[in-house]
Amino acid sequence: MSRDHGFHPVRITRIVDETPDVRTFTLDTEFPYRAGQFMTFRVRGTLRSYSMSSCPDTDGELRVTVKRVPGGLVSGWMHEQLRPGDVLEATRPSGSFCLREDAGGRPLVAYAGGSGITPVFSLVKSALATTGRPVRLLTAHRSAADAIFSGELDALAAGRPGRLRLHHHLDDRDGLVDAASVLELAGGPADFYLCGPEPFMALVEETLSAHGVAEERIFVERFTPSNGTAPAPAARPAEGTVTVVLRGQRRSVPQRSGETLLQSARRAGFTPPFSCESGDCATCMARLTAGEAKMRVNNALDADEVAEGHVLTCQAEPSTTDVTVEYED
Numbered sequence: 186m187s188r189d190h191g192f193h194p195v196r197i198t199r200i201v202d203e204t205p206d207v208r209t210f211t212l213d214t215e216f217p218y219r220a221g222q223f224m225t226f227r228v229r230g231t232l233r234s235y236s237m238s239s240c241p242d243t244d245g246e247l248r249v250t251v252k253r254v255p256g257g258l259v260s261g262w263m264h265e266q267l268r269p270g271d272v273l274e275a276t277r278p279s280g281s282f283c284l285r286e287d288a289g290g291r292p293l294v295a296y297a298g299g300s301g302i303t304p305v306f307s308l309v310k311s312a313l314a315t316t317g318r319p320v321r322l323l324t325a326h327r328s329a330a331d332a333i334f335s336g337e338l339d340a341l342a343a344g345r346p347g348r349l350r351l352h353h354h355l356d357d358r359d360g361l362v363d364a365a366s367v368l369e370l371a372g373g374p375a376d377f378y379l380c381g382p383e384p385f386m387a388l389v390e391e392t393l394s395a396h397g398v399a400e401e402r403i404f405v406e407r408f409t410p411s412n413g414t415a416p417a418p419a420a421r422p423a424e425g426t427v428t429v430v431l432r433g434q435r436r437s438v439p440q441r442s443g444e445t446l447l448q449s450a451r452r453a454g455f456t457p458p459f460s461c462e463s464g465d466c467a468t469c470m471a472r473l474t475a476g477e478a479k480m481r482v483n484n485a486l487d488a489d490e491v492a493e494g495h496v497l498t499c500q501a502e503p504s505t506t507d508v509t510v511e512y513e514d
Contacts (some may be wrong), residue, residue, distance in 0.1 A: 190467045190485075192227050192274040198246070199269055203333050206253040207300060208264055209238060211246050218278030220311035221304045221378075221406070224249060225460050225468050226259070227274040232460045232468055233259040236303040236406075237278065238334070240310035250333070252300035280304075280465050281484035282378070282406040284311060291376050292319040296367065296389045298381020299326060302333050304406055305380055309338075313345055321370040325354040325362050325385060367392040380406040407463050425506035428475070431455050432514065446471070446478060446498040446510050457498065457512060464500040471498050476508035 199211040216224075223236040239248040253264045267273075282304055284293070293312045297305040302324055312318050326332040335353060342349040352370065354362055367389050371377070377393055379386045386405060393403055427449040428437040436453040447469055450457040460468035464482030473494040478501035486495055498510060 189277055190279075190470055192276055194272045195275045196272050197267060197269050200267065203250065204331055206264075206331075207250060207333050208253075209248050209250045210263070210267065211248045212273075212275075214247055216247060216277050217241070218247065219283045220307040221282040221284070222278040222280040223304065223466070224278050225276045225466050228259045228262060231259050232458060234460045234466050234468070236280075236282075236307070238303045238306050240307045240314070242314045243310045250300070250303045276466075276468070279467060279485055280406075282308075282380070282404060282465075284308060284316075285376060285404075288316075288318065288376055290316075290318055291374055292321060293378065294321045294370050294375045295378040296323045296370075296381070296385075297325070298362070298385035299331070300333065301379075301381030301385075301406070303380075305378060306334050306338070308378060309341070309349070313341060313348060319348060319350070321350045321375075323352045323354060323362070323366065323370055325356070325381065328355055328357045362388065364388070364392040368396060371396055371398070375402070377403045378406075379403065383407070407461070425503065425508070427453075427503060428507070428509040429453050429455060429457075430474075430509065430511040431457060432512075440503055440506075440508075444502065446496065446501045446503070446508070450498065450510075459499055462499045464497050467497065469498045470495055471510045471512045472496070474509045474511050476503060476505040478502060478508055478510070479504045
């Protein structure tokens with residue numbers, strides 16, 4: 186039987202203003218989760234994923250932290266409209282941006298830009314509470330007024346002298362983060378965790394790779410979904426068809442090489458569900474009822490679900506001539 190990827194009502198119990206454009210929402214739920222995971226919310230028909238800033242090893246309440254994005258359909262509505270007592274629809278927590286079980290005593294080195302501190306904060310708390318690993322963390326914000334969780338992080342460092350090494354980088358004081366700043370924390374074998382704006386993560390990842398850090402020791406969290414309206418990438422036609430069944434409608438389009446089932450569904454005129462588009466959240470999950478498809482990345486479905494024919498449509502490409510995929514209502 187498939188795991189529960191459906192939406193459930195969750196009630197807001199408290200709202201905390203972290204900065205002028207960042208709020209933390211405490212949720213009345215007993216969902217189990219791991220540090221670094223996220224939940225996907227359905228707001229007025231639109232899906233968005235937000236990470237937990239709480240940690241199951243240290244915090245008694247589940248909290249998600251949301252930065253208001255200029256023009257953001259969901260984040261703006263959550264900031265403007267939600268009050269304690271309101272109920273949202275959300276999936277159970279998921280995601281693979283978590284502490285590795287084989288980490289042993291390797292140091293945890295993390296780089297968090299802006300609201301990317303949200304899952305990293307959860308990871309740091311978990312590592313400090315459940316392991317003896319040294320933790321080194323660089324946070325990058327535009328200014329002190331924009332620095333999320335800076336006070337809580339300072340308190341963690343003060344309470345664990347020698348365990349948590351912090352570097353608060355402020356753009357208006359220090360300029361933009363550069364390779365030297367990245368390498369200042371990078372010495373020696375470690376597990377490296379990155380979350381933040383794409384240019385920030387690209388700089389960190391490229392710097393670490395050039396420094397000789399193995400790809401399997403770098404863990405990146407990205408939530409940069411497309412708007413769902415972009416055309417499919419230019420690609421040569423492939424023989425065969427993709428048939429999509431969604432909300433009781435069935436449509437078929439010719440296959441295009443290099444195109445995912447999610448892109449094919451959009452090309453067929455559907456607005457299929459999606460969120461992370463990185464193979465982590467299962468929001469786009471559907472079931473193959475004919476043909477086969479291969480997933481580029483799968484960090485959300487377990488072996489039983491894959492055996493039942495479920496795929497992440499954002500990652501699945503047809504591997505047979507004709508494919509039919511059905512979204513569950």
